[in-house]
Amino acid sequence: MKLRYGMNPHQTAAPVVPVRPGEVPVRVLNGEPSYINLLDALNAWQLVGEASRALGGQVAAASFKHVSPAGAALAGPVDEAAAELHGVGPAGLGAVTSAYLRARDADPKSSYGDFAALSHPVDAELAELLATVVCDGIIAPDYHPGVVERLGRKKGGRFLVLAADPAYRPPAREARQVYGLRLEQERDQVDLTPELLRPAAGEELDPAAVTDLLLGLAVLRYTQSNSVCYVRDGVTVGIGAGQQSRVDCTRLAGAKADLWWLRRHPAVRALEFRPEVRRQDRINWQLRHLEGETPAADLLAAPAPELTDRQRSLWLAGLTDVRFTSDGALPFRDNVDHAARHGVTHIAEPGGSVRSAEVEQACREHGITLARTGLRLFHH
Structure with a gap:
């Protein structure tokens, strides 16, 4: 597997080779990963796989940034606040879509440009949602027919699509090199x-x-x-x-x-942005509004509702x-x-x-x- 570059664009990266020859945990179906893309993907895949196994096979999703999850969730009801923000109906969403939407909505500011992970195969419904958000790539065990092609059109064809092998089991010991030293330990199992x-x-x-x-x-x-x-x-x-x-x-x-x-408070949900204001700007201004800033008048179609300290405390x-x-x-x-x-x-x-x-x-x-x-x- 070839990497675009190392930790930073000015660092070159060698091709990725499996620890055990011939045993590869992931395959690239579209795009070309960077070093950090792969770290995010491998950590995110382990998280959703472990969460699903621990919870009886429930669908799990994660939204990763900088080798830590911004959010993670199980499939379940999507509340009206999250549904409104992402332009979907709260009822009738499939399991993988609800799991990812709930994970992303946990911290939507941090999830901007995330790497998504799903414990179960990705369907067309989730692919359509991913087409509307800023996301760098996805890892899942499989993809429904036509989904890889749909995702492959994202980011001008550079959207990264990885397929993980659910049957893969990593070596019992793991190692890394730091400043000329090799550190090795038993894997946490x-x-x-x-x-x-x-x-x-x-x-x-x-x-x-x-x-x-x-x-x-x-x-x-x-x-x-x-x-x-x-x-x-x-x-x-x-x-x-x-x-x-x-x-x-x-x-x-x-x-x-x-x-x-607080993002679920009626006064926050009632912020009426002009149609041309993009979703991520709406999210950021919701949060800035909660931090005490009032959105500029040219962003709003109506004055911002008041949210007093007492209203915050009661909510x-x-x-x-x-x-x-x-x-x-x-x-x-x-x-x-x-x-x-x-x-x-x-x-x-x-x-x-x-x-x-x-x-x-x-x-x-x-x-x-x-x-x-x-x-x-x-x-x-």
Whole structure:
């Protein structure tokens, strides 16, 4: 497999060769990948495949940017806010389309120019949606007849289409070279199962909580650490990745969860843009409006509705049933205190911190069910 260039355009890249001769996990059906395209695709494919296996074969999708997911989701209902923004009807969408739309809508600003991944074959309906959004490529196990040709016309024929082999199993050990040294380790192959979710505080986990927490753990396994994830109804509404401080991840992801919920406020949905304003500009201005900026008059067909601090607070109080996962042990109770402000009712984390008792006590105070997995999921 030939790469267009390395990590940056000024870096050349050698052809990609399989670790085991003749065993190739992906095939290029259209386009030519870059180094980062391939990193995004391989991480995204592992995420959706693992999430689907952990959840009984449900359709899973991911929207990747810079080797971390901007969003991930299971197939399910697409709410009116997401449907309106993407110009689709909320009812009757197929499973793969709903999964990707929910994943992309988790953080639509970050998903601009994403790499998409689906656990199941891509159909014509999803291909038509992909034709309307800024997306660099897709990886999936298969494509319905005519879909590759349809996607191949995107980006002037440069849209990247990869087919993953669901039967491929990687080597038990993996290695990388860094500054003249070869680092090798056992591949992380622990299965994500409900048995990992051992309650340490609060009530027994219901099926919906188990689903969200397992999805969150699958997401963290392929997100640059430190990382945390807020999940609601099979959608990652906030992902915090790559921060040196875990509580900074928690705050960052919590702010994203709030924005996801506030985008559903009637005052935000009532922003009436002129017809010529593009979708991504509408998304960006929705978010800027929530951050205190009023869209310029030449963008709007009618004055922007008022959204007061009190209205925000009342709306955010309705964000509930959110599940929170952490790839590493919560070192202080501040993570729990912040998570509780964003509607979190369940937390899954490895445990084992010297302050784990304080974390558990904080969960009890906030009425949060805490599950200890005993499994750290760092990814670098």
